[in-house]
Amino acid sequence: MYFKSPVSIALIVIAISTFIGIQSCEQHVITFPEPEVGYESFSKTILPILNNDCAICHPGANELDLSQEKAYTALTSGGYIDTENPESSPLYEKLQGSHDTYTSNANKEFILEWIKEGAKND
Numbered sequence: 001m002y003f004k005s006p007v008s009i010a011l012i013v014i015a016i017s018t019f020i021g022i023q024s025c026e027q028h029v030i031t032f033p034e035p036e037v038g039y040e041s042f043s044k045t046i047l048p049i050l051n052n053d054c055a056i057c058h059p060g061a062n063e064l065d066l067s068q069e070k071a072y073t074a075l076t077s078g079g080y081i082d083t084e085n086p087e088s089s090p091l092y093e094k095l096q097g098s099h100d101t102y103t104s105n106a107n108k109e110f111i112l113e114w115i116k117e118g119a120k121n122d
């Protein structure tokens with residue numbers, strides 16, 4: 001009876017998958033990008049990303065304006081940034097969703113870092 005209870009079955013499944021998880025971690029070396037490398041400030045890190053990867057489709061007019069002059073205001077006053085829950089920022093979610101391929105993963109992390117640091121206009 002003991003082993004048939006849902007809780008103990010769940011515990012066995014968790015134990016087995018943890019074991020498999022540990023095994024596969026030993027087999028695959030996962031290299032994460034160094035979070036601090038390259039990120040400096042909005043003007044030095046984020047604006048160039050917006051200019052290079054976004055402005056072509058967001059040049060101004062009535063859509064989200066990510067041009068050099070307007071990008072900061074458009075993002076911060078348009079409700080795209082949530083400094084309390086950076087990962088839930090609509091900007092960041094967009095880059096994980098339909099805009100997944102529009103910039104590099106490293107750039108997405110820089111954008112997340114900028115939000116985490118308070119989305120300052122620095």
Ligand code: HEC
Nearest residue numbers: 050053054055056057058064080090091094098099102103
């Ligand atoms: C190939 C064209 C294209 C590129 C490149 C592009 N976008 Fe977009 N973006 C769109 C279109 C079209 C929409 C409106 C439809 C939608 O929400 O997907 C949009 C919508 C958005 C929205 C949501 C706007 C809203 O009010 O809902 C955000 C945020 C955004 N883009 C950010 C970016 C960022 C940041 C980049 C650069 C990494 C980028 N976009 C690059 C075409 C583009």
